[in-house]
Amino acid sequence: MTTVRDVYRDALPGLALIGLGAGLALAPSTESIMGSLPPDEAGVGWATNDTSMQVGGGLGVAVLGTALNVRYHDTVAPLLAHERVPPNITSLIDGSLGGALAVAAHLPERYAVPLAAAARRGLVSGMDLGLAVSAAVVVVAAVLVVALLPNRPPDKDRAARKDRPRGRPRDDAPDGNVNTS
Numbered sequence: 001m002t003t004v005r006d007v008y009r010d011a012l013p014g015l016a017l018i019g020l021g022a023g024l025a026l027a028p029s030t031e032s033i034m035g036s037l038p039p040d041e042a043g044v045g046w047a048t049n050d051t052s053m054q055v056g057g058g059l060g061v062a063v064l065g066t067a068l069n070v071r072y073h074d075t076v077a078p079l080l081a082h083e084r085v086p087p088n089i090t091s092l093i094d095g096s097l098g099g100a101l102a103v104a105a106h107l108p109e110r111y112a113v114p115l116a117a118a119a120r121r122g123l124v125s126g127m128d129l130g131l132a133v134s135a136a137v138v139v140v141a142a143v144l145v146v147a148l149l150p151n152r153p154p155d156k157d158r159a160a161r162k163d164r165p166r167g168r169p170r171d172d173a174p175d176g177n178v179n180t181s
Contacts, residue, residue: 075122
């Protein structure tokens with residue numbers, strides 16, 4: 001769990017663990033997809049792999065960013081609820097930690113200190129929520145992968161490919177198509 005007093009060095013072990021996990025997961029997941037397909041369908045496998053990574057990354061950023069933003073807003077909003085704050089200033093405070101700190105720098109101390117503290121606390125709390133959500137997603141994904149994902153095609157398909165001579169038409173190929181795998 002991160003606090004507002006932590007520095008980058010305190011978060012580094014967690015970030016290294018994330019990198020290690022991603023590094024250890026990407027190669028086997030790619031191999032699982034590619035190894036489950038016949039060689040002549042490798043392009044489809046690679047496209048599926050690449051698309052799933054792109055969609056997963058986009059959804060991850062959206063979901064985790066939303067979790068962080070909701071927690072940040074829920075932490076800062078109570079301070080603004082009892083004060084008459086112009087909408088453009090409220091938007092600046094709600095928009096980012098930097099915006100909230102910039103506004104706090106121009107306020108009297110009795111308002112600036114609680115605003116800056118709430119904004120910092122909201123950001124860190126949002127980061128913690130985002131990391132908890134991502135950890136839960138990783139656990140669920142790991143269980144699903146172990147339970148459902150085959151890592152190779154059924155043995156009969158592999159044997160059929162192995163016994164088929166290279167460069168000769170397949171029995172199931174339409175006329176004129178030659179298997180070059």
